[in-house]
Amino acid sequence: MGRWEPSVVRHVIRRVLAAVCVGLGGLGGPGMTVGAPQPTQPRAAGTPPVQVEFWHIFPDAPRRQWMLDRAAEFGRLHPGIQVRPVAHANYPQTFQALATAARTGQAPALVQISEAGTQLAVDSMLFRPLPAAAGRQLQDMLPSVLNYYRVGGQLYGLPFNTSSPVLYANTSLLKKAGITAARLPDTLEALTQTCAALKRGAKQVKCLTFPVDAWYFEQWAAQQGALWVNGGNGRQGRATQTFLTGSAVERPLRWLGELKRSGAYVNTGKLEDNAGVTQLFLSGQVAFLMTSSSRIGQVLEGSAARGFTVQVGPMPVPAGSPRQGVVVGGSSLWIPREIAPRTAAAAQAFALYLTSTANLASWHRLSGYDPLRQSSVDRLRAQGWFRAGEAHTVAVEQFRRTRPTAATAGALFGSFYEVRAVLHAAIERVLDGADAAEALRAAKARADQIIRAYNARL
Numbered sequence: 145m146g147r148w149e150p151s152v153v154r155h156v157i158r159r160v161l162a163a164v165c166v167g168l169g170g171l172g173g174p175g176m177t178v179g180a181p182q183p184t185q186p187r188a189a190g191t192p193p194v195q196v197e198f199w200h201i202f203p204d205a206p207r208r209q210w211m212l213d214r215a216a217e218f219g220r221l222h223p224g225i226q227v228r229p230v231a232h233a234n235y236p237q238t239f240q241a242l243a244t245a246a247r248t249g250q251a252p253a254l255v256q257i258s259e260a261g262t263q264l265a266v267d268s269m270l271f272r273p274l275p276a277a278a279g280r281q282l283q284d285m286l287p288s289v290l291n292y293y294r295v296g297g298q299l300y301g302l303p304f305n306t307s308s309p310v311l312y313a314n315t316s317l318l319k320k321a322g323i324t325a326a327r328l329p330d331t332l333e334a335l336t337q338t339c340a341a342l343k344r345g346a347k348q349v350k351c352l353t354f355p356v357d358a359w360y361f362e363q364w365a366a367q368q369g370a371l372w373v374n375g376g377n378g379r380q381g382r383a384t385q386t387f388l389t390g391s392a393v394e395r396p397l398r399w400l401g402e403l404k405r406s407g408a409y410v411n412t413g414k415l416e417d418n419a420g421v422t423q424l425f426l427s428g429q430v431a432f433l434m435t436s437s438s439r440i441g442q443v444l445e446g447s448a449a450r451g452f453t454v455q456v457g458p459m460p461v462p463a464g465s466p467r468q469g470v471v472v473g474g475s476s477l478w479i480p481r482e483i484a485p486r487t488a489a490a491a492q493a494f495a496l497y498l499t500s501t502a503n504l505a506s507w508h509r510l511s512g513y514d515p516l517r518q519s520s521v522d523r524l525r526a527q528g529w530f531r532a533g534e535a536h537t538v539a540v541e542q543f544r545r546t547r548p549t550a551a552t553a554g555a556l557f558g559s560f561y562e563v564r565a566v567l568h569a570a571i572e573r574v575l576d577g578a579d580a581a582e583a584l585r586a587a588k589a590r591a592d593q594i595i596r597a598y599n600a601r602l
């Protein structure tokens with residue numbers, strides 16, 4: 145997840161809504177027919193291959209190379225198509241570049257958009273939903289993930305990378321402090337008690353790190369069965385207000401403020417800095433890390449290189465929570481509507497290839513992202529993966545235990561990123577000593593104003 149600066153969010157929303165308000169006059173391209181026959185035959189002599197430019201958000205060497213390898217493999221299987229992956233730094237950079245490119249007729253053929261950008265992408269009218277024929281090839285994908293990207297009964301984004309928050313523990317550090325519990329803390333209160341015991345046994349060690357990131361509070365709300373916005377979480381009608389002042393948000397925020405005041409909590413000082421807190425944990429000076437399950441591979445490799453052991457557990461929740469489950473976090477693959485039919489069909493073919501059984505299993509082993517197809521899970525199990533208690537197993541089981549409710553379906557509204565920025569400011573206020581309830585009242589007032597302003601532009 146990349147950081148969405150408030151100014152960047154406003155810029156993106158202005159560009160997207162401008163396209164809606166002018167009736168897409170700036171797009172100037174033909175309509176997309178993603179259901180066109182998949183071009184698989186060798187191209188005729190002298191006919192140039194179909195060019196598919198694919199924008200993704202994995203600039204790091206391992207995952208960037210994986211994308212390049214998949215594109216090369218696809219090209220060998222489909223000589224008439226040439227895929228060119230282009231790595232962007234993060235989701236906001238990608239969406240901002242897309243909004244600009246689409247208005248000048250230079251949009252890529254395939255683009256990765258984060259889950260919280262779903263309604264914004266739909267409202268932009270830069271994309272059309274996937275055809276039923278494509279949907280039929282996704283029948284063994286997790287229903288909860290497919291449902292997240294269904295808007296008005298239509299599937300827009302093709303799910304690719306999905307993760308959830310998990311708790312990582314430096315068990316070598318805990319053992320030195322005399323803490324040898326068989327299970328990791330699974331509630332916020334139990335984690336507080338462990339932090340207190342750690343302080344007694346290792347005064348120089350920090351207990352917990354995770355970034356200032358609204359995503360975790362969205363997950364805590366869902367775990368407690370609470371909606372994030374009204375309108376059935378924006379899925380039965382347009383959201384007009386948030387539920388930021390509810391106890392499902394206030395409890396974990398108050399807990400975090402208390403943990404900070406006790407000296408147990410630390411972060412990098414940067415918003416949404418999952419990469420930074422991961423490196424902080426890998427320094428060996430912090431006992432617990434809460435971050436995305438997509439970093440399991442990085443954490444296990446990094447801790448082994450530094451000589452300490454790591455155990456992974458589910459996301460801790462407020463005591464008494466029903467643990468309804470986690471919300472989809474990650475992204476899906478979208479095809480801009482201006483793309484010519486032949487190019488759109490080629491992009492769809494590559495997107496389906498990228499999310500095939502074998503590729504999702506391979507992607508999971510590399511990154512830790514969930515293997516979204518049941519056939520991918522079956523393949524990994526046949527390879528000896530997912531043994532009980534192992535890190536990857538914990539994350540996958542947590543995701544699959546999610547109950548299908550309005551809360552766990554995830555919120556859907558166009559100003560999601562701006563509301564996240566508002567909550568980030570509230571979290572920072574609480575970390576600086578402000579009262580959680582007061583900070584959330586102010587955040588709700590501002591967030592509701594943002595939602596109303598967004599809706600008024602449609």
